[in-house]
Amino acid sequence: MRGLPFFLAVLVLLKIEIIVGVWRYNNILEDENLFTLHNAVFLKYDGSDFVEWEYPECCNVNNKSSPNAIMKCTSPGFQMVKPLVSSPEEEEARYLFISDSFFSFIWYAVVPIDRGSTETSAKKVRMWIIDPEQAYPAEINNTALVPSTQSRYITKHFYNNGQYPVIKLKSKQTHLGHFQKDGYWEAVIPGDERFNDFHIYGSPLSLVWGTCELYRGLLLSDTGALITKNAFLTSEELMVDPGTLPVPPEGYFTVDQAALLEDGIIFRIDDALYWRDNQDRVLTEHPQLPTSGVMGIYQRTCCASNYPVQDVELSSLIVWKDNLLLVGPKQLKNPGRENFLKIVLKVPPRVTYLTASFGSHPASLATLVMYSVPGAIPRNFLTSYNELVPSWITSTFMTKFKLKDIPKGPFEMRFLESADASLLLWNKETILYSFHNDNEWGEIRPFNASHLSAAAFGSKIHQVALDHSWNMLVKMENNILFYCKVGMHEVVRLHKWMEPDSRMVLYLNQKEQINMLTLTPEGLHVQKYPMMMETKSAMKGSYHDCPFISFEHSMNTISYNMDKGDQMVQWAQIVYPEGKGVHVKFLSNNADLLYIEQKSHFEGVNSVDTVNTTFIISQKVDYSDATSYTQLTKKTSGIVTLELVPNQIGNTCNLPMSRISHFNVGCPPNRHIRVARPWGMPCEMHSLTNYTILRSVLRDPQQDDIVVYYDWEKFGCLLKTHYKNQFLPSIDLYDGDSYVRNVDANFIVWDRFGRKDYSFNATMRQVACLRESQTWISMLTGGKSLEEAWGPENYRTCFKVDSATYVFNVKILDPNYSFCDLHAVFAVQTYGITIPKYQHLTTYVAIVFTLFSLCILGYSYCRYVTIFRNLLATKRHKYE
Numbered sequence: 001m002r003g004l005p006f007f008l009a010v011l012v013l014l015k016i017e018i019i020v021g022v023w024r025y026n027n028i029l030e031d032e033n034l035f036t037l038h039n040a041v042f043l044k045y046d047g048s049d050f051v052e053w054e055y056p057e058c059c060n061v062n063n064k065s066s067p068n069a070i071m072k073c074t075s076p077g078f079q080m081v082k083p084l085v086s087s088p089e090e091e092e093a094r095y096l097f098i099s100d101s102f103f104s105f106i107w108y109a110v111v112p113i114d115r116g117s118t119e120t121s122a123k124k125v126r127m128w129i130i131d132p133e134q135a136y137p138a139e140i141n142n143t144a145l146v147p148s149t150q151s152r153y154i155t156k157h158f159y160n161n162g163q164y165p166v167i168k169l170k171s172k173q174t175h176l177g178h179f180q181k182d183g184y185w186e187a188v189i190p191g192d193e194r195f196n197d198f199h200i201y202g203s204p205l206s207l208v209w210g211t212c213e214l215y216r217g218l219l220l221s222d223t224g225a226l227i228t229k230n231a232f233l234t235s236e237e238l239m240v241d242p243g244t245l246p247v248p249p250e251g252y253f254t255v256d257q258a259a260l261l262e263d264g265i266i267f268r269i270d271d272a273l274y275w276r277d278n279q280d281r282v283l284t285e286h287p288q289l290p291t292s293g294v295m296g297i298y299q300r301t302c303c304a305s306n307y308p309v310q311d312v313e314l315s316s317l318i319v320w321k322d323n324l325l326l327v328g329p330k331q332l333k334n335p336g337r338e339n340f341l342k343i344v345l346k347v348p349p350r351v352t353y354l355t356a357s358f359g360s361h362p363a364s365l366a367t368l369v370m371y372s373v374p375g376a377i378p379r380n381f382l383t384s385y386n387e388l389v390p391s392w393i394t395s396t397f398m399t400k401f402k403l404k405d406i407p408k409g410p411f412e413m414r415f416l417e418s419a420d421a422s423l424l425l426w427n428k429e430t431i432l433y434s435f436h437n438d439n440e441w442g443e444i445r446p447f448n449a450s451h452l453s454a455a456a457f458g459s460k461i462h463q464v465a466l467d468h469s470w471n472m473l474v475k476m477e478n479n480i481l482f483y484c485k486v487g488m489h490e491v492v493r494l495h496k497w498m499e500p501d502s503r504m505v506l507y508l509n510q511k512e513q514i515n516m517l518t519l520t521p522e523g524l525h526v527q528k529y530p531m532m533m534e535t536k537s538a539m540k541g542s543y544h545d546c547p548f549i550s551f552e553h554s555m556n557t558i559s560y561n562m563d564k565g566d567q568m569v570q571w572a573q574i575v576y577p578e579g580k581g582v583h584v585k586f587l588s589n590n591a592d593l594l595y596i597e598q599k600s601h602f603e604g605v606n607s608v609d610t611v612n613t614t615f616i617i618s619q620k621v622d623y624s625d626a627t628s629y630t631q632l633t634k635k636t637s638g639i640v641t642l643e644l645v646p647n648q649i650g651n652t653c654n655l656p657m658s659r660i661s662h663f664n665v666g667c668p669p670n671r672h673i674r675v676a677r678p679w680g681m682p683c684e685m686h687s688l689t690n691y692t693i694l695r696s697v698l699r700d701p702q703q704d705d706i707v708v709y710y711d712w713e714k715f716g717c718l719l720k721t722h723y724k725n726q727f728l729p730s731i732d733l734y735d736g737d738s739y740v741r742n743v744d745a746n747f748i749v750w751d752r753f754g755r756k757d758y759s760f761n762a763t764m765r766q767v768a769c770l771r772e773s774q775t776w777i778s779m780l781t782g783g784k785s786l787e788e789a790w791g792p793e794n795y796r797t798c799f800k801v802d803s804a805t806y807v808f809n810v811k812i813l814d815p816n817y818s819f820c821d822l823h824a825v826f827a828v829q830t831y832g833i834t835i836p837k838y839q840h841l842t843t844y845v846a847i848v849f850t851l852f853s854l855c856i857l858g859y860s861y862c863r864y865v866t867i868f869r870n871l872l873a874t875k876r877h878k879y880e
Contacts, residue, residue, distance in 0.1 A: 021047020022496050023083050023091060028132045028140060030528035031106065032513070038104035039133060041071045041096065046499070049085040054093075056080060076100035078540055094495055095540040097533060105129050105154065107165070112145055127165050127177055128155040128184040142233060152183030159185075214510060218260055221503065221519055225255075231509050232517060232526050243282040245274075253283075259299040259317055263331045266317070268297050273319070275332065288332065288340035293321040295353060302417055304362035306558040308639060308664035314362055314387055315342075320353040325367055327387075344385055345392065354380065357413040360421045361589065361641055362662075363388045366395075368411060368425065377403055384421065388639075395421070397434040400441045407432070414464065416486055417660055419587040419643035424472075428460035429453035431474070435487060436587070446482060446491050455493060456480045465506040465514065468657040470649075471531060473514060475506055483535050485651050492651060494538045497529065512657065539652055546653035548576035549608065553584075553644045556658045561668035561735075562594065563818050567618040572644050578607040580648070586615060587643040593665045594640050595620045617642075619665055623815040637666040637819055667820035670736040673743060675719075675729045675810060675826035683717040688829075691805045697757035708753055708807070715807055715827045723802060723830040729810055731824070743822075745814035752807040752825065805829045 023045040027034045035041065043053060045067035053064045058075035073079055082093035109127045128147040130139050131154060138144035139151060147155060165177040165185050177185030218238065219226040225238040257268040264277045271294045275286035285291055298318040307314065315327035325345035332340050347353070347369060356367040366384040382395040398406065407427045416422040420436040430451035431444040449455035452474060459478035466472050466486065474482040474491060478500035482491040498504050498516065507515040514529040553572035560568065576582040586596065597616040602609065626632040640663040649655070677683050690709045695702045721727050731743040751758070805827065812822040
């Protein structure tokens, strides 16, 4: 059977509460930021007993007797809206918070399809500004490729007033938008969609898109499977060829779990794992996947691509089967890898795996196990594992509860992104929590109910959804929703939004908005859920409040690099009513790797207190006299996770999306040095093929001269200087192609090919050495090469010119300068005297000239003697 879709068979028995009807609302773009005085609110009632809408005097409704009405308000604040019905059961009122925001515009961005491009090709992004109330339908439906006339006018107005978008990627790269004559900005971004989580800023508008392939999704149901590649803007039925696998008698496979890898999908069917490749789409038993005994799988939920670990691929999948716990990467197919799954834990027969999850730190994972002894009550234990430092640690979490208070499985577990290990553990009825390394623990309950299921008329927990602003939604099988801030122990029941028999799941999209995916006979319906509007309405007039007015901080980048001697300043500000005693906590793991100095400034005005806190983060370790430089470097490097949080929170608090950052204490990626070309010095390229070094100028004597073939790609351009000029290399530090600073540390220079016909022009006395400096003679012992003989590990500070081509190695020696092995190559060509290849001819000419001079002198001497003798003979003859 070809093209057979997968079906997820789920039988659910619901205890349905009697509901008269359900009503909801939205705006034209279903965006919570657009519930303003400028924008209309669309009211909708589902039910047969509707009479009319009840609303405040400051709002107008176009037709209050229609179940589908449009409301606009003229005053900001909470507005009570309620449908009046004919049945005895009254509908609940909502308090809709209408903002008086001056801006009612929003960014629109689209990537036009280029049929000639691939997934890794660079992409062009078009951006413009729209007014939702006047936008064209194509802009509302997110299908427009060019702005409408009104949007073009608004965008040009912003452009003329100096506004422009800047795209900021997760990789910290920024890309400017360039204005086009058709009324939009255009920017080019990398084509790898895994890194295209970007924000547009430049005005009070923003757009977020994609995070670690969140645009890909798979929806399993009892009527089929839907897959999306664009965050459910569109979706299609997932077709799978069963290949040689026998199809069950019922005509479909019952899928228990699935995991989306980069190159395919893993399905758990019964106790076996099956593979569907993205290319051939055939369901197969893969030789690297277990075909029996599998009890569960778990795919990473938080993106780990920005975790600054180097040369290590963190796992993306956990599999537990029989007595084994295994982990696997994000791709199944890898020719250079022997096994896809790796065993990280093996337990005895008395231990059973209950569930597993990745931890609060991207490099950690944990599993909940049950230990059974005949005649005794089984005990549950939570144990965690670190992939970077392979070791297992048992948590005290489950020991905090009495045995009778521990709920029964099956369990699901999810850790929260945090500097301290923090997790949620739930079954079908209740949720347990443990925050800050088991220092805070308990059960999350609704008001006046023993557990969540009891408050939902016996319905079971279907889904727990979390966003990056600490908001948690608990969806029950009958679609009742509960809400709380992560860290609170009490949930609030929200207004009814969906009929209890609707087949719906929650999905967090790229704008951190909760979407409701509802499967109907007509297909999949996607609707944004105004969570913050609903929570404000549900808690209006209740005892729930926030202990502070505002909280913000500057630590908004997911990862930072800290090299030796680096220093960074972060700040946090919290504003709160007088007497609340709120302050900022700075949580960390591996805190001994960084030195953190904290300074706070307090100010109180009109019963409002403000605390501004500055955190000075630095790496302060002296490596200069280390007994073992290598061991000390390894001990003082690693990854530190820092978290900024208020010491008190409440369910009504507004919290920033970013709260944690990872600090890589070590060598920053792609950090290197370059020798800067002095200003005005010529730099020639491809002007030389090879050159000769005389054997007489080599450090190690050779029988013949050596010929060096010049590698332009490796050595770079030739710096040309006169042989009488002094040349001091100026070294610059780079991260990739980004300039960091000029290097002021000590360094050594030596010719790459062993020539010694150069010299240095400063003495130990002139540079103020306090002890004898190290030299090549003193360091070249034990048969070491030039590269190995001298480096940061054995450097001790002393405080402390020919016509030819030189290729120099330069190496930073200062052990306190960087974790990186900083070295570079540069080439210098001197000029101004006779070129060395004519040196023998010069010698021959000199010898000939000397011999000729001697001959002339000899002849002159002989001639002089002859003349002198003739004069003496003539004089003698005269006197005779």
